[in-house]
Amino acid sequence: MKSSNNKQTRREFIKKNSVMGTGALLGLGAIKSLEAKTTATTIPALLGGHPVFPSSSWPSWPVWNPQTDEKQLLEVMRSGVWSRSHVVDEFEKQWAKTIGAKRCLTVVNGTNALNTSLAQLEIGWGDEVLVTPYTFIASVSSILFNGAIPIFVDVDPETFQMDPAKIEEKITPHTKAIIPVHILGLPCDMEEIMQIAKKHNLLVVEDACQGWLAEINHQKVGTFGTAGCFSFQNSKNMAIGEGGAIVSNDDTFMDRCYSYHNYGNPYGSVAGEIGAGTVMVGTKLRLTEYQAAIGLAQLKRLEEETQTRNVNASYLKENIKDIPGIEPYRLYDNVTRAAFHLFPFRYQKDMFKGLSREKFLEALRAEGVPCSGGYKELNKMPFLENAFNSRFFKKFYQKERLDYNRYTEENMCPLNEKLCNEQAVWISQNVLLSSKNDMENIAYAIEKIRKNADHIKQKN
Numbered sequence: 001m002k003s004s005n006n007k008q009t010r011r012e013f014i015k016k017n018s019v020m021g022t023g024a025l026l027g028l029g030a031i032k033s034l035e036a037k038t039t040a041t042t043i044p045a046l047l048g049g050h051p052v053f054p055s056s057s058w059p060s061w062p063v064w065n066p067q068t069d070e071k072q073l074l075e076v077m078r079s080g081v082w083s084r085s086h087v088v089d090e091f092e093k094q095w096a097k098t099i100g101a102k103r104c105l106t107v108v109n110g111t112n113a114l115n116t117s118l119a120q121l122e123i124g125w126g127d128e129v130l131v132t133p134y135t136f137i138a139s140v141s142s143i144l145f146n147g148a149i150p151i152f153v154d155v156d157p158e159t160f161q162m163d164p165a166k167i168e169e170k171i172t173p174h175t176k177a178i179i180p181v182h183i184l185g186l187p188c189d190m191e192e193i194m195q196i197a198k199k200h201n202l203l204v205v206e207d208a209c210q211g212w213l214a215e216i217n218h219q220k221v222g223t224f225g226t227a228g229c230f231s232f233q234n235s236k237n238m239a240i241g242e243g244g245a246i247v248s249n250d251d252t253f254m255d256r257c258y259s260y261h262n263y264g265n266p267y268g269s270v271a272g273e274i275g276a277g278t279v280m281v282g283t284k285l286r287l288t289e290y291q292a293a294i295g296l297a298q299l300k301r302l303e304e305e306t307q308t309r310n311v312n313a314s315y316l317k318e319n320i321k322d323i324p325g326i327e328p329y330r331l332y333d334n335v336t337r338a339a340f341h342l343f344p345f346r347y348q349k350d351m352f353k354g355l356s357r358e359k360f361l362e363a364l365r366a367e368g369v370p371c372s373g374g375y376k377e378l379n380k381m382p383f384l385e386n387a388f389n390s391r392f393f394k395k396f397y398q399k400e401r402l403d404y405n406r407y408t409e410e411n412m413c414p415l416n417e418k419l420c421n422e423q424a425v426w427i428s429q430n431v432l433l434s435s436k437n438d439m440e441n442i443a444y445a446i447e448k449i450r451k452n453a454d455h456i457k458q459k460n
Contacts (some may be wrong), residue, residue, distance in 0.1 A: 110231025
């Protein structure tokens with residue numbers, strides 16, 4: 001993997017560029033030269049200084065090694081058997097084993113893993129499903145797709161996850177399920193969520209679309225609820241291009257999912273009379289053989305890559321946790337491993353002379369660090385009101401339940417609002433596949449911005 005080990009770490013910078021420590025050994029001209037170099041290095045790149053990472057040298061993503069990865073893919077392509085067959089079966093077997101689940105079913109993407117799971121648990125019209133507002137839209141659109149209404153539970157900003165302490169106040173007689181989302185690859189507090197679900201007889205569908213190999217007490221996320229859903233989209237830590245999977249220990253549920261993903265044709269316990277044909281309403285969500293071949297190649301690296309991300313995330317956290325105004329993620333005490341699809345921290349502008357998050361992000365990107373501000377507020381997006389105003393929702397639901405102004409007020413999530421609009425900063429997962437030296441330099445880039453926050457504001 002690519003690395004930037006030749007870059008100067010902040011420890012090396014302090015050691016090499018202390019004028020007091022070198023003054024006795026250098027002449028005046030050398031000291032002036034050193035001071036000039038020091039000044040150029042400490043000026044933010046946004047203000048004309050040298051960036052900490054002068055070139056785009058981060059590990060590329062996704063990883064593909066022709067020598068080790070192409071044999072099975074080429075065999076599949078040359079066979080002419082491209083639709084679902086034995087290679088997909090093998091990938092499902094391996095993914096179930098990897099996650100620690102009894103069964104796995106692949107589908108075309110993570111979105112349809114969620115859609116299928118909700119549909120086959122008969123979650124739909126009239127139901128409410130609890131979900132976090134801090135997630136990708138598919139976590140919520142899958143609820144609407146099945147005719148149910150999403151109810152938003154505010155976040156614990158320290159962990160970026162649904163706050164279990166806020167769940168019970170959202171439960172009504174219409175509540176049917178909870179979708180905990182292991183967003184950013186950081187596990188939810190599943191032990192607490194499962195206790196609440198059991199107490200109120202609620203179904204649990206885990207959105208683990210960013211949670212590959214993450215663990216709670218050494219149990220993989222996606223295996224706590226009735227169903228766990230995963231995504232293999234191109235940017236994901238387990239990349240196929242497109243693709244998704246459902247895992248579960250419930251054979252009857254998985255048989256229904258299999259039938260549903262294959263037009264509703266008979267499968268396992270979903271059986272019909274001989275010659276009767278399709279036995280349930282279904283659709284076509286089958287994975288291809290060549291996608292599965294790519295997945296099997298990627299799966300061989302996933303354990304090692306996950307370990308590397310965890311080591312570097314911990315090291316980066318240690319390097320930035322004492323910088324005023326930077327508050328790294330917190331993992332729940334029972335988390336034994338995270339996936340780190342993203343490395344998140346909260347930015348407090350008051351400790352950066354009031355420098356806005358947008359300007360901070362611009363300055364950090366100028367230093368060569370890939371970063372973003374993350375999600376927008378899902379609970380305020382127009383698609384919700386559009387669904388409420390649709391003919392089908394109006395036909396099924398009583399007018400009171402479609403009072404969008406009341407719905408908006410009842411689903412305000414003030415901590416999520418602050419996280420989305422002011423605080424959250426993400427660093428992409430491929431950065432965590434780099435070196436420890438690079439983690440130190442990211443911390444130095446942040447320190448450099450903080451020390452020059454006034455000047456950056458003035459430039460703006």
